Every structure is written in structure tokens, then in C-alpha cells.
Amino acid sequence: MDIQGIDHIELFVGDARQAAFYFDRAVGFELRGQGGPETGLAGQRSLLLGQGEIRMLLTTGLTGGHPAARYVRRHGDGVAVIALAVDDAAAAYAELVRRGAAPVTPPSTFTGADTEVVTAEVAGVGDVRHRLVSRRGDPAQFLPGAVAVTPPRGDGGRLLVDIDHLAICVPPGRLAGTVGHYRDVFGFAEVFAERVEVAGQAMNSTVVRSPSGRVTLVLLEPDRSHRPGQLDAFLQQHAGAGVQHLALRTDDIVTAVAALAARGVRFAGTPASYYDALQARVGPVDAPLERLRDLGVLVDRDHAGQLLQIFTESVHVRRTLFLELIERRGARSFGSGNIRALYEAKERELAAAGEGRTVAAPTSQEVRA
Numbered sequence: 001m002d003i004q005g006i007d008h009i010e011l012f013v014g015d016a017r018q019a020a021f022y023f024d025r026a027v028g029f030e031l032r033g034q035g036g037p038e039t040g041l042a043g044q045r046s047l048l049l050g051q052g053e054i055r056m057l058l059t060t061g062l063t064g065g066h067p068a069a070r071y072v073r074r075h076g077d078g079v080a081v082i083a084l085a086v087d088d089a090a091a092a093y094a095e096l097v098r099r100g101a102a103p104v105t106p107p108s109t110f111t112g113a114d115t116e117v118v119t120a121e122v123a124g125v126g127d128v129r130h131r132l133v134s135r136r137g138d139p140a141q142f143l144p145g146a147v148a149v150t151p152p153r154g155d156g157g158r159l160l161v162d163i164d165h166l167a168i169c170v171p172p173g174r175l176a177g178t179v180g181h182y183r184d185v186f187g188f189a190e191v192f193a194e195r196v197e198v199a200g201q202a203m204n205s206t207v208v209r210s211p212s213g214r215v216t217l218v219l220l221e222p223d224r225s226h227r228p229g230q231l232d233a234f235l236q237q238h239a240g241a242g243v244q245h246l247a248l249r250t251d252d253i254v255t256a257v258a259a260l261a262a263r264g265v266r267f268a269g270t271p272a273s274y275y276d277a278l279q280a281r282v283g284p285v286d287a288p289l290e291r292l293r294d295l296g297v298l299v300d301r302d303h304a305g306q307l308l309q310i311f312t313e314s315v316h317v318r319r320t321l322f323l324e325l326i327e328r329r330g331a332r333s334f335g336s337g338n339i340r341a342l343y344e345a346k347e348r349e350l351a352a353a354g355e356g357r358t359v360a361a362p363t364s365q366e367v368r369a
């Protein structure tokens, strides 16, 4: 089984048309197709968005009993499916189930003009599923018959080019088991591990990656022996494990952040003092520091090079999903300051939210209740 990359992701949302409007107008995606009862997708509306190599399906249940409606009632809007591109979805499904993955949806085939797509699903973390996708023929057809593709608008927007990684938060004590599951069942390797302690809070993280190098998951766990923080808040607001943020890669983060900010995307703030010691921490930065400071872009490095990153404020009112923009300048993994920077940036957002903090950062008693 060769997991080649992320074929697409699917978000279950309260209103696919409104979510699509945000991702289109603010984040630079474009509508590439849609499906619903008229294409055989009973009880749902699905809009396919694309930007660069990123494909994102937004799905809303049209009736209360649809799985997407049940997901949204429990979790709010969120990433429900991380679809993995494989050579042979039916064979990969059988292999993953044999290795211990929980089966969700057996293989089914979608056939179009000179195109065949096979999908099957196994459980991931919490209510997140992994959809295995194998394609023969024209990849633009997406799911022939089920999603009617739309001709590209042709404005060539490519501010964001690819999915860099997804961060998944799991309850305390579940990190090691989750890492083991991705290692033993999916064949992923552990490429980075870190424990971060900030302001009396603590969290553990492990990064797992497919052998192809094209699928990276950052697995996060709060340490409940410390003061509750944003991961505890996520687990409470999301009602369990799930995708905490979606990191999208750009080739020019300064241009991308400026464009998205001008369209109304709100980014987490970074104190100006962060930049004072920046070059001492990461070495010479090949970007205008004033622009980075103006936009709040963070800089880090690993053994191979630098990375530039920034986080949006939560895109959902439950504060359970946000975006990261990342530009890699040689860095292949994460800097030791990456997760700390994220943690501190999110803490600043929560603090700035004022009274919202009582909702976002519950007491330990509320979390344990």
C-alpha cells in the first residue's frame, strides 16, 4: 500500500453555500463542482472548491438524520474526511482493515468518460474518516456522476498551492496510542516530537508522515496535570478529538497574507517585540523584516532551512478550526519553536477575546465534568 498524498479533504458544515462563499471570496478558492440529490448524493449538498493542488469538499446534510448533519450537531463545522490518494483503493481498504483499521464504507466505483474512481473509507481519529481514493483517467472529474464539475473561472488564483499538514488534537493520554495506530496500521513514520510548556500549561506533540512524504499529521495532546489551555478548550468545544487546524502551503506568504487580510481574513496577532530577537534565533531571514512584522508572519527553522508561518483566527464560532499558512524555505519538518509559537499566538487570541476566554479556556473542573 502506497499512500501517495492527500487527494482531498471534506468538511461537514452547517451551510455549504455560505462556507463556500467565505472560502471563495476570502481565502481564494474557486468553485469546481457540486453534487446533491440530482447527482445521486441523497440527502446532502456538496460543493467542490479548489486552489492550486488543494481540493476541498464542503458538505451539508439536507435532513437531520444525514451523517453530515449529525456531525455538525455534535462538533460544529469541521474536517470530517482526510482523503488519501492510493494506487488501489479496494486493496488499500482490505490491507488497512487487516492491520486493524475500523471499516466505515466498503469500496465503491464511480465511472465517467475514460475515468474510473474507486473510494472506500476507514476510521481515523475521533469522527474523522480516511477516504481511500484511486483514480484512472482524468483527475479533474473528481467523483464522476456524483459531483458535476464546473469549468474553472480562469482567474488562475494560486495564492495557496497545497495542503502542508493537518493538526489533530486528541484527549489526554491518547497521543501514544494514536501515534502507534498511524505507525502500525498506516505505515507512517514519526518525524518530530516535542513537549511544550508555556505559562503553566503543557502539551505533547508528535508529527507522523507517510513514507511518500506527502501526508503529514501533527498529533497534539494536552497534559492535564498542568493548567488547562487551548487544547482542553478545543476538546470541550469540539466534543472530542478532531482536526484543530489545516495548514495550507504557499510559495509567497507575504503576498498571500496581504491578499487574504485585504479580503477580510483575520490573522492572529504577533507582538512587534517578537521580531527584535528574530535573527538571533533563526539566523538571517531572506525576506523584508518590516513586511513580516507588519503582517505578523512568524519565522522558524529546522535542520534543513527556514519556514514562515501564520495562523488565522478561528473560522468557526466554536473556535474549533483555524487555518495556518506556511511557506517552506528549505525546512522539511518543524522548527522547535513552531508549536510554541502557535500555542502562544492562540493564547494571545484567547486573551484578546476578553469575555470569550471564559468559554474558550474552561476551568479544569468544567473540562473533567
Ligand code: FE2
Residues within 6 Å of the ligand: 165, 167, 218, 245, 247, 324
Ligand atoms: Fe501547523
